[in-house]
Amino acid sequence: EDKVVQSPLSLVVHEGDTVTLNCSYEVTNFRSLLWYKQEKKAPTFLFMLTSSGIEKKSGRLSSILDKKELSSILNITATQTGDSAIYLCAVDKKGSNDYKLSFGAGTTVTVRA
Amino acid sequence: DGGITQSPKYLFRKEGQNVTLSCEQNLNHDAMYWYRQDPGQGLRLIYYSQIVNDFQKGDIAEGYSVSREKKESFPLTVTSAQKNPTAFYLCASSRHGNTEAFFGQGTRLTVV
Numbered sequence: 454e455d456k457v458v459q460s461p462l463s464l465v466v467h468e469g470d471t472v473t474l475n476c477s478y479e480v481t482n483f484r485s486l487l488w489y490k491q492e493k494k495a496p497t498f499l500f501m502l503t504s505s506g507i508e509k510k511s512g513r514l515s516s517i518l519d520k521k522e523l524s525s526i527l528n529i530t531a532t533q534t535g536d537s538a539i540y541l542c543a544v545d546k547k548g549s550n551d552y553k554l555s556f557g558a559g560t561t562v563t564v565r566a
Numbered sequence: 567d568g569g570i571t572q573s574p575k576y577l578f579r580k581e582g583q584n585v586t587l588s589c590e591q592n593l594n595h596d597a598m599y600w601y602r603q604d605p606g607q608g609l610r611l612i613y614y615s616q617i618v619n620d621f622q623k624g625d626i627a628e629g630y631s632v633s634r635e636k637k638e639s640f641p642l643t644v645t646s647a648q649k650n651p652t653a654f655y656l657c658a659s660s661r662h663g664n665t666e667a668f669f670g671q672g673t674r675l676t677v678v
Contacts, residue, residue: 489669496609
């Protein structure tokens with residue numbers, strides 16, 4: 454059975470802190486790993502990672518994939534209250550024509566002013 | 567503007583009733599998905615469709631049904647057979663072969 458595990462489940466930080474979120478996976482025929490941010494309702498896409506060791510960046514957010522360790526981290530530097538959200542990790546498998554994602558439980562980040 | 571529209575935002579259902587959640591997209595995406603989100607459990611896949619008039623069961627399809635008669639629409643029916651239907655339901659779509667899914671705003675269903 455495929456597994457996607459995120460840690461921690463929740464954390465509280467103060468503005469300006471740096472946050473590191475973890476996602477580990479056990480899936481057969483891994484294809485890609487995606488990160489989403491869910492503030493209130495709809496998750497919004499952040500990154501898609503397919504190659505190990507290549508960091509993707511967008512402003513204060515960055516993410517990297519380690520295929521050897523079957524994991525990924527999402528970093529948020531200089532956090533702001535607007536970063537408060539649930540961060541979801543999802544994994545896609547190859548081998549079939551079905552493109553469906555397996556999601557982790559998410560990490561709830563709360564940034565206090 | 568292009569996007570995915572789910573309706574209603576909130577829905578209350580009596581036990582024993584079937585209800586249908588609407589999902590419409592104007593992104594011209596081939597694939598559409600329904601997920602259920604419960605606290606602490608992330609998103610679980612209910613049904614998905616890669617093309618019109620075809621759909622497949624996801625991980626938790628029991629008690630749900632779908633149809634895909636039009637490319638733009640993928641309604642989800644929560645039947646009385648679903649034992650614990652109270653949850654937040656998210657619809658998503660993606661271009662065929664692209665796993666970057668775009669999500670609607672969700673429907674919160676409560677059984678009363």
